[in-house]
Amino acid sequence: MxxxxxxxxxxxxxxxxxxxxxxxxxxxxxxxxxxxxxxxxxxxxxxxxxxxxxxxxxxxxxxxxxxxxxMVLLFLSVALWAGLSNVMDSGWAALIVAAVWAVIAAVAFVIGRNNARRTHPTPERTVDTLKQVPDALKGR
Missing domain, CATH: 1.20.5 (Single alpha-helices involved in coiled-coils or other helix-helix interfaces)
Known part of the structure; x- marks a missing residue:
């Protein structure tokens, strides 16, 4: 056979x-x-x-x-602090550098939060495709 x-x-x-x-x-x-x-x-x-x-x-x-x-930002911050302490009290110079970093952190937080709100954790195209599988197997 x-x-x-x-x-x-x-x-x-x-x-x-x-x-x-x-x-x-x-x-x-x-x-x-x-x-x-x-x-x-x-x-x-x-x-x-x-x-x-x-x-x-x-x-x-x-x-x-x-x-x-x-590390670059850390040392630039220290250099800015040292530079500002030449024209003002060292404590005020440190406070100004910290305030600049606080503003940068706040802006980064707002941008990150807005991006997080726009994300959709569900893979929508995959879900749609998987919904079509039973119909495709049935020949529709």
Whole structure:
């Protein structure tokens, strides 16, 4: 008996399945779909691992840059404080530098809060697509 899962000849003829039961064919289709889904999942996992590794390296670089930027701002603040203390009392100079940073912090907070209000944590396109899956399986 020829293998009904074998691809047809060079002309692309469909395989001969005349002697195979519908239940056997459905079982084979189910196994093939299961194998395909496992392979797709393994591929997605491999791709995600690779991208996560790249993202981790990028995050490390951003973290180092952020720390370096923090140090620059810290020393510039100390230099501003020292410079202002040449023309006024050291306490007032420190207070002025702190006030400048308080204004910067307030502006950053307002911008961050406004951006947080505009975010939508629900992946709307994915939810819409998943709602369509049952209808697609039913042939609608």
């Amino acid at each position: 020829p293998d009904p899962t074998a691809v047809g000849g060079p002309s692309g003829d469909p395989p001969d399945v005349s002697g195979v039961s519908v239940g056997d064919l459905m079982g084979r289709v189910s196994r093939d779909l299961s194998t395909l889904m496992r392979q797709e999942l393994a591929l997605a996992q491999a791709e995600l691992k690779q991208e996560a590794r790249k993202a981790g390296k990028a995050a490390g670089g951003f973290g180092a840059a952020g720390f370096a930027g923090y």
